[in-house]
Amino acid sequence: MRLKFYKYQGTGNDFILIDNREGLFEYKKELVAHLCDRHFGIGADGMLLLENVNGFDFRMVYYNSDGSPATMCGNGGRCIMAFANRLGVIGETAKFLAADGPHSARILNTDKHVVQVELSMKDVTITQKNKHSVTLNTGTPHFVSFVDDPDIIDIVSEGRKIRYAPEYAPFGINVNFSKLDGENIYVRTYEKGVEDETLSCGTGVTASAIAASEFTVGKKFKVTTRGGQLSVAFDKEGNNYTNIRLSGPATIVFIGEISI
Numbered sequence: 127m128r129l130k131f132y133k134y135q136g137t138g139n140d141f142i143l144i145d146n147r148e149g150l151f152e153y154k155k156e157l158v159a160h161l162c163d164r165h166f167g168i169g170a171d172g173m174l175l176l177e178n179v180n181g182f183d184f185r186m187v188y189y190n191s192d193g194s195p196a197t198m199c200g201n202g203g204r205c206i207m208a209f210a211n212r213l214g215v216i217g218e219t220a221k222f223l224a225a226d227g228p229h230s231a232r233i234l235n236t237d238k239h240v241v242q243v244e245l246s247m248k249d250v251t252i253t254q255k256n257k258h259s260v261t262l263n264t265g266t267p268h269f270v271s272f273v274d275d276p277d278i279i280d281i282v283s284e285g286r287k288i289r290y291a292p293e294y295a296p297f298g299i300n301v302n303f304s305k306l307d308g309e310n311i312y313v314r315t316y317e318k319g320v321e322d323e324t325l326s327c328g329t330g331v332t333a334s335a336i337a338a339s340e341f342t343v344g345k346k347f348k349v350t351t352r353g354g355q356l357s358v359a360f361d362k363e364g365n366n367y368t369n370i371r372l373s374g375p376a377t378i379v380f381i382g383e384i385s386i
Contacts, residue, residue: 127386130381132381134378136326172188172199182222185222185224201376203229204328207233231245240376246369249366252336260337262337302327306341309348315327315330
């Protein structure tokens with residue numbers, strides 16, 4: 127079978143996108159892992175399927191690069207919004223369903239191959255807060271640690287220690303090492319399911335901004351990752367965060383076909 131795919135990236139977080147409205151692609155963990163393999167497949171941090179679902183413009187199905195099913199992906203959510211617009215499934219706005227529930231999104235502008243998208247994220251309640259760290263779920267669980275300089279940390283080694291810690295078993299947790307400077311945040315992320323650092327993580331960027339608000343009065347942050355810049359804004363009341371918006375680019379890289 128020849129499979130048509132689209133390759134997108136959001137601030138360096140890259141994905142294989144497939145139009146699966148006819149249900150032709152059948153999920154197999156080993157197949158997804160093979161397609162995401164950077165040496166023997168297409169290469170990506172994950173795979174996104176666009177599918178039909180009643181009551182919404184589309185459904186987003188997300189798999190990690192190891193082939194395991196995942197919940198929400200902020201960068202992926204922006205990419206699939208740009209993808210749906212390219213296919214003519216939606217116009218400038220959409221409501222779609224992901225594993226963590228409903229989301230809305232809108233296209234802010236388009237410049238050649240780059241689409242700027244604002245994506246709504248699920249409401250968040252802080253799970254745990256310590257002196258320099260916050261645990262929360264922004265569609266997927268995240269541990270945010272505020273440090274002086276993320277660039278001097280061995281992200282993979284230190285991230286794995288927390289990701290595989292007994293208190294987060296059996297599912298694990300994504301780990302963010304963040305530096306806060308006023309309304310600016312610099313973040314590096316270790317992602318479970320990829321089991322490595324990614325150039326950007328949308329739910330991690332969102333988690334870092336919300337965690338930063340626990341130590342400041344800010345409700346809007348610019349967040350820099352190794353793959354580019356995003357912005358996060360939200361409303362806050364006590365320990366609850368609502369109307370969370372993640373904004374940034376979604377870029378098509380190439381279109382291809384592969385035999386499966």
